[in-house]
Amino acid sequence: MSYPDTYYKQTMTDWKVRPVLSGAVECDTVIVGGGLAGLTTALQLARAGQAVVVLEAESVGFGASGRNGGFVSPGFATGSDKIAGIAGAEVARQIHLLSIEGVEFVRDTIGALKIEGARPQHGLTSVLRYDDGESLKVHAEEMERAYSYHLEYLNTEQVRSVLKSKRYFHGLRDPMAFHMHPLNYLRSISDEIERLGGRIYEGSAATKCALGGAEKVIATAGGRVKARRVVFTTGGYTGPLNGRLKRSFLPIATYVMLSEEAPDLIRTAIATTDAIGDNRRAGDYYRLVEGGKRLLWGGRITTRAASPAALAAELRREMVGIYPQLKNLKTALAWSGLMSYARHLMPQIGEMQPGVWHCTAFGGHGLNTTAIGGKLVAEGILGQSERYKLFKPFGLSWAGGYAGLAVAQLTYWKLQAQDWWRERAA
Template identity: 70%
Template structure:
């Protein structure tokens, strides 16, 4: 078994494989899922001296955890207004503070473990594809007022000085956010868990479970694992073995491509090392990699896995539409990964029943939210805090099955149409101004 042939797999600093679970085993906490959420939980528990065992159906970081854009930035998949409408302003502010803490957890972990292969680089630039600088200024003021979190406003001229595109208007730069090589980060977490005495078994899909007794039982094809605590962190690859979680998430595919090495050509379009994302519901996100030699570009979502090649052509059209000067830039690699979404677009974090914890549905905003989720679930297991209860209003709501997937795709197309109309009006306004 090997990783998908993508940029992150090809640039791994180590390719250690881990054995299958064999025979009967016991531990203090069994964690299902070797992605960001599962490994962060395992790391925190191992640091506290508990014996943890991680069961991963494929390889560490095989899913969206190891195949994402690498952005580490505060927030959730849904906006603050939607969160406040459900839980109130004060609780919404508390949740946002947790998301900021998640960013700092990733940063602190990289520093503490000297994870240089993660190649962290500061800066995230969020840009508008229509003219609304007043709204951005108001948001920046709100973040400073509510959280002491400073964002830098960029007018249209400032944005277009670094992003040579007529598509963009104003932007906000977050100097505290950063971007990383997610798979190298994840693999280093796995190494640290093992150094602390934890075990990680790859190619060990859970095919049957009994979570009813004081000792929970997980069965794979080759072995059995018993533990008083189980953490389910399976994300977009959750299967019907864990029925309640399976019904509560929608697996959504997202797509990424990486260009050929062409630093001079790329520099004609993008003159910043910040990661960049636009304001559409499923907008483009991109960043320079390999010290500016290549461009990593992601976007699009589908409710069914599509050909990576076909989606790469769509991503290329979007890239060239944004930067016509990159029309000759060739795509070298393209891949996809499954994310998990809940209907409420918030992470699902909590205790399903005594000793059974869940940590999933990070909805394309996972590097910070998986970090804080793993931290607070570990705190709950250790009995040192109940901060995980802040996510109780966002429970395991039925996602709708096949009808839910169809509704999600229709909603995406509707939002795309709204984005198109809004940008068309902005372009017409630009022509009138000119």
């Protein structure tokens, strides 16, 4: 078993190496961070004719944007009741509609740019690990009533006909959600940005900034960018460049593993092309890739980086606990990525000072919410809308530093214990 790289990087369709910034350049907007939020912002600005520069410390999609499970589905990491409690019922409704719009935005972008390498596969099933089908029926009815969004309820027999496990009871299938190859999606967006005249510099970490004047300056080891506006989209890899931003969220690691090729064995456990996620906090999520030849499995979170090999062992134990028939399925790769979580578990989107924008803290939200965040920032910069202000209640509040990390880890362990007790009762 080896852990040299991610599956997504090994299966990239675009191996273009982009230049390192050298010397001074000027543009309308400079974007710090080449993940999904930053690239979506750049794409929308370039489509509107703006001169755009993207600075990426590593390579396009290096962070969690290009290493995640590839799920594209509506919703947020926290519940609608908590969102409404902070922002009000109508704002909560508008925000959820944005998450649905984000799914369509990603789908439309794949179609418009003919991103064959994204390999979108429709269908996502969320399953319960305890017996409470009524709660799922109520949720499906509420989604239909409030948003005209259809979810298919699956009873225990239907769930177990495709997921051969006694650990699962009821489920909700979302036929409009989908899963895809996130890194190929990101790199295709990068190609389109460059086709439209945008410039992307890899290996170009931002080291200094001057944000006080009308002209903003971002410096790297080899050059600098002058712009009228700056957008920070650095997520879990944010350094000390912008202290206010760095203090406002916690970097959280998540883990993914990929199985060997074993289609016949995998079919004894999983007989669906849907992506699967369970109801637990930071629970399991998985999907078949390469036409069912391999199983990609993710889950677990830690507040400090852990060995992918050790975490892969934990993920394997979880997988085998659900599907004992997969005990001989070998792991080929395992990797991790850093996400950013705010204390309120919602994205942080807005203008922190004139000409300085932020779009971050998308940990656990899915590719759609990250994409719609970038679209909202671009709309704000272009004067097309002020929809980004819907996220004003979820600001850049201090995340607690090292104490916040400790609290986050303790909270995760508490939730794990609650999950265990609820499932044991079932």
